[in-house]
Amino acid sequence: MSAFKPAAWPRKLRSQEWFGGTSRDHIYHRSWMKNQGLPADLFDGRPVIGICNTWSELTPCNAHLRDLAQRVKHGIYEAGGLPVEFPVFSTGESALRPTAMMYRNLAAMDVEEALRANPIDGVVLLAGCDKTTPALLMGAASTDIPSILVSGGPMLNGWFRGERVGSGTALWQMSEAIKAGEMTREDFLDAEAAMSRSPGSCNTMGTASTMASMSEALGMALSGNAAIPAVDSRRRVMAHLTGRRIVQMVKDDLKPSDILTKQAFENAIRVNGAIGGSTNAVIHLLAIAGRVGIDFSLDDWDRMGRDIPTIVNLMPSGKYLMEEFFYAGGLPVVIRMLGEAGKLHKDALTVSGGPMWDEVKDVRNWNEDVIRPVEKALTQQGGIAVLRGNLAPNGAVLKPSAASPHLMKHRGRAVVFEDIDDYKARIEDENLDIDETCVMVMKNCGPRGYPGMPEVGNMGLPPKVLRKGITDMVRISDARMSGTAYGTVVLHTSPEAAVGGPLALVRTGDMIELDVAARRLHLDVSDEELAQRRAEWTSAVAPPSGGYARLFHEHVQGADTGADFDFLKGCRGAPIPRDSH
Known part of the structure; x- marks a missing residue:
């Protein structure tokens, strides 16, 4: 892959079609924005950066994202941009019924149309809970304006009577223990307080942490983003640096289509095998690839992940949690180890503007029981196994490490x-x-x-x-x-x-x-x-009678292609809308 060549700057930005002139329409757009107390020189041609926030008190994993949005704003202002925060539909895994997955595509539509319809030159995607990360990446990929993701981060370790309690994993274990007569209902209720003791998403290598890792492996987040705990001050620093970085990405016109290449998805598959990532990553990466038009299938998952050892010793495959993973060095260590083993496209471009290898080549592993050497892997054949036969002609998946x-x-x-x-x-x-x-x-x-x-x-x-x-x-x-x-x-x-x-x-x-x-x-x-x-x-x-459920039923495609809507496949870009005023 050739080195990325920044575009000339200054150049006319998309937002200037709204704000950059003296016509009635330009004044109309600016004057309404100024009722928020914004100085006139913020509309002088500097990039307008959207902060796409999935904050919601009904999405506990993302309930702390308001603070991170402020940190992103600091970075954007420092770098000479104008930050504008906006909400999108938040798919909360723990409370949303019938299932958060039903609304992933709705959230992706929300993101896409918000970016397309508004005067935004680049966007910071604030995600955390399971489906918010793929939804935001899908919407951004379809619009293809400069985009970068920052995760809310995992919660701190849970502890109960001297034992680690992994969010979700412990719930399944304890529920089965009650049915087996090995645990009392009273003990189960006592353990509840230990399961989620700080802000953040799941502290296991569940879907939230997996998709944060996939974002970093794809090159759509800054190196080191995936594992920093939600309450660690370094999570705020990551948000601040992300705000700075998106302004330069707009200046360079560095877009998702530049980053989300076939090589990026192959890197992500291998990283997923090494971390013992969630099977949900299969569906989400297939959907994201579909938005940028990459030829990517279940066969790629099996081909690229079959010989990848699972080296991250985290629940549910292993014994540790995300807090220890961060202290050991986090995802950059895993990526470096894959690169040293010849299982990484080292020159894959990232949001940093440079190749992935430059970000990880000098990192160190600080705990070889958490991030294990290959010869001590949890399993030598990790990844995702894609099964076929007369029961699953289009494929089925299984996670060998679990x-x-x-x-x-x-x-x-x-x-x-x-x-x-x-x-x-x-x-x-x-x-x-x-x-x-x-x-x-x-x-x-x-x-x-x-x-x-x-x-x-x-x-x-x-x-x-x-x-x-x-x-x-x-x-x-x-x-x-x-x-x-x-x-x-x-x-x-x-x-x-x-x-x-x-x-x-x-x-x-x-x-x-x-x-x-x-x-x-x-x-x-x-x-x-x-x-x-x-x-x-x-x-x-029976088909639903109407509403979004009917739309979903009529247009959702199979799991083997990402369960996206048939009419959302492909990158449609972000044209300048015609002004109606």
């Missing part, structure tokens, strides 16, 4: 749940015909089947199995799984059941074969029998 080795090759009898409600109604029934050798199958929880594709793929095990000391079983669905979760869980099975994918045809008693090494997921039923079942099949999912 799975049980003894289940990576397994043949078992299917126990089928028609949807999440059927699962909840039957899973604790002592008469349910199931044991640890079975394969749990859940249908109708994909993008259309259960609007938005909820994080229910890591189905809890039946209590009667848990009481035997069993902690994992093979589970298959068209749903997603929280990045904080774990287990031998096959996800994103495509095509999904609601559109007639083979998953819809599975019946209790069928035999299913899983072979992760061979990347195979096979339903042991004859083609003739499957054809007969298909002829008898009708979808149990």
